[in-house]
Amino acid sequence: MAVTAGGIGDSRRVEGLGLADTARHAWAALLLGWRVESNWADPVLFAIYTVIRPVSSMLLLTMMVAIVGGSADASSRTFVILGSALWAMLVSGLAGPAWSVLEDRERYRTLKYLYTSGATLLVLLVGRGGSRLLIGAMGSLVAILVAVALLGLRIDPAAVDWPLLLAAMLLGLPPVLALGIGLAAVCLQTRQESWNYPDAFSGAMFLVSGVVFPLAVLPRPLEALGLLNPVTWWVAGVRRAIIPGGPSSIGGAGSLWTAVTGTDAPGPAVILGALFLTGAVTTLVATALFRGSERRARDQGLLDRTTGS
Amino acid sequence: MSPTPPDGAPLPPAIEVAALRRTYDVKPRPVVALDGVDLEVAPGEFFGLLGPNGAGKTTLIKILTTLLLPSAGTARIFGFDVATDTRRIRRIMNMVAGGEQSGYGILTVREQLWMFSQFYGLGTREGWRRVDALVEAVGLGEQRLQRVSTLSTGQRQKMNMARGLLNDPWILFLDEPTLGLDVSAARSIREQVLAWKAEIPGRTVLLTTHYMAEADELCERIAIVDRGRILAIGTPAELKRRVQRDSIFRLAVDRLDGGPAALARLPGVVSAALASDHAPDAQHVAVNLVLREDAALGGVVTALARMGSQIRSLGKSEPTLEDVFVALVGRGLADEADDTAPLPPSEADDDLAAAHAPSHDAEAGR
Structure with a gap:
């Protein structure tokens, strides 16, 4: 029923939220995020954040590999290009919910109105994070196209494992958003300096996700941490789907994976299974963390705190 | 209905x-x-x-x-x-x-x-x-x-x-x-x-x-x-009826050394507070006076003369919510800046909480 229906005291007005309400809230948050974050009104800003930044990062890393690696073969270059292109999407997904908390609270001063609107804050942040993820995906796509045009990246559409790519995306994006929700939980408790947290956290994730180098080069504890990280499996799944038979970030000589399983690299089924498991655990932990943070924020009066931005 | x-x-x-x-x-x-x-x-x-x-x-x-x-x-x-x-x-x-x-x-x-x-x-x-x-x-x-x-x-x-x-x-x-x-x-x-x-x-x-x-x-x-x-x-x-029994005057003087508190201490004065519409940069000081009875006014006028204040205007007024507030709180809203009385440890407010909260004014950026 419509939210405004019923007179004063009509109990129908206070019925619980249904699935349709939750979907509406998420969709509106996605639209809001798209309108606010995409900076359509300022094409230069949009280009910088969405296109130039990821493309520059990718070019930088590729050049570094070419210079440092010297004789690095085409497959190593492809490994780096795909990893760094995906990174734009990952960073957007990680940062989206956290920046939404900070922007809505500090800059737009709307967080208190959103929080008391009847919509669930978690759903709103997933919607806002989703819009950033979409924008990040655009950056990733552009970066890959640039790599095809300028860096000689070869992707054979006929050879792409489309089902694996779809499955990796479906299973991989929720935990990416969940990590962003976890970061938002932290930002809900902190102040303005937390604008830097998403970048700092992304930097740390860069190390343990097998994005530009195999996990095997890391010390064993970090390598183990990387194997528990759903982003590692997501990146590995997407790589494997786009360039079947290409180098893997997970296995290989001297790797923890090979030492434990005796196999050179995980196959598609193992990748998806590990992605599902690590993703589910990450999502549950992030949701619990956010619920606790939300409760504490309400207790401490942090939901409408502004610190002078 | x-x-x-x-x-x-x-x-x-x-x-x-x-x-x-x-x-x-x-x-x-x-x-x-x-x-x-x-x-x-x-x-x-x-x-x-x-x-x-x-x-x-x-x-x-x-x-x-x-x-x-x-x-x-x-x-x-x-x-x-x-x-x-x-x-x-x-x-x-x-x-x-x-x-x-x-x-x-x-x-x-x-x-x-x-x-x-x-x-x-x-x-x-x-x-x-x-x-x-x-x-x-x-x-x-x-x-x-x-x-x-x-x-x-x-x-x-x-x-x-x-x-x-x-x-x-x-x-x-x-x-x-x-x-x-x-x-x-x-x-x-x-x-x-x-x-x-x-x-x-x-x-x-x-x-x-x-x-x-x-x-x-x-x-x-x-x-x-x-x-x-x-x-x-x-x-x-x-x-307003709570202060109806008192005599309420609106007083304007050219200066008031010691502020309204100097008047509040006089015999027969229930309260004295800056009027809420008093502008800090005005050429006179506007004060709302609540007296126990009209007769107390004489003492106020004498005290003002002794303090070197010249009366610009003086009129009796009907009680307003401001008078009620002053009578209950002991100070006017416009007196906040002059309120030097320390807060007891058990009494505080939002501003205090905000004042005690750490502040970070660094420019947001990303």
Whole structure:
């Protein structure tokens, strides 16, 4: 029923939220995020954040590999290009919910109105994070196209494992958003300096996700941490789907994976299974963390705190 | 006409607060923003919380609107507990705060309101229909396609008011809604609220303000709040009758060494406080005097002459809410800056909490 229906005291007005309400809230948050974050009104800003930044990062890393690696073969270059292109999407997904908390609270001063609107804050942040993820995906796509045009990246559409790519995306994006929700939980408790947290956290994730180098080069504890990280499996799944038979970030000589399983690299089924498991655990932990943070924020009066931005 | 729910049962109070207490854990010592507040507001009432900055008004509104948890005590909105029934409460209430520039600057007025209509649970078309109706009702028809960032302060507050009415709340919380607005914009906001409330019996408004005239004009009942406590509750007329027995004078002098406190110490003077409309840069000092009897005036005039103050004007006046406030609190709203009396450890307010909270003013960036 419509939210405004019923007179004063009509109990129908206070019925619980249904699935349709939750979907509406998420969709509106996605639209809001798209309108606010995409900076359509300022094409230069949009280009910088969405296109130039990821493309520059990718070019930088590729050049570094070419210079440092010297004789690095085409497959190593492809490994780096795909990893760094995906990174734009990952960073957007990680940062989206956290920046939404900070922007809505500090800059737009709307967080208190959103929080008391009847919509669930978690759903709103997933919607806002989703819009950033979409924008990040655009950056990733552009970066890959640039790599095809300028860096000689070869992707054979006929050879792409489309089902694996779809499955990796479906299973991989929720935990990416969940990590962003976890970061938002932290930002809900902190102040303005937390604008830097998403970048700092992304930097740390860069190390343990097998994005530009195999996990095997890391010390064993970090390598183990990387194997528990759903982003590692997501990146590995997407790589494997786009360039079947290409180098893997997970296995290989001297790797923890090979030492434990005796196999050179995980196959598609193992990748998806590990992605599902690590993703589910990450999502549950992030949701619990956010619920606790939300409760504490309400207790401490942090939901409408502004610190002078 | 009092509202009756469809099933005929009597409505619970719109607001029911018992022994409500809120403490902020800040250093060097905890600050008590609400210190055992009891309050009941009936459905359909226009109720005002009147008090100086930091009295605890905003803390109370934050608790009632589910933004903040109480430290102790209970608070209910139409029977729903603010600590546990938050979802239900949020469906039947809304809030509008003044003195802030909230909104997504990149969106148009229409877009911004529609987004919120979706968060309030309205359908897509119903949202647009309601947005268009409210935009006209608050007088933003010409600005409806204008970006929020281009609106004036008054226009933003009108938009904020439209947002506050989107979900057709049973109870509307207004936290200093006219703060920082010019006379015309403030009047417009007051008229909108009154018109909205008059449309349907049972619509309830809780207004916090430190503008005495606003509270007097709008509110059916008023609670005078100071330092986390409710000092008095009643209709404006009832509250004024409390000081009716005293003689109230409005005094203007060229200078007043020692401030109103110098007069408050004189025999027969109940209270002396700077008038709330007193401008700091004015050529005279305006003081509201409450005397036990007219005869005490002689002593005041003599004392002023001794202090070297020249009287510019002196007149007897009918009691106002400001006089009530001064009589109850011992100081006027305009005296806050001069208030040198230290706060007891157990009495504090929002400003204190804010003052004790660590501040970070570094420019946001990414």
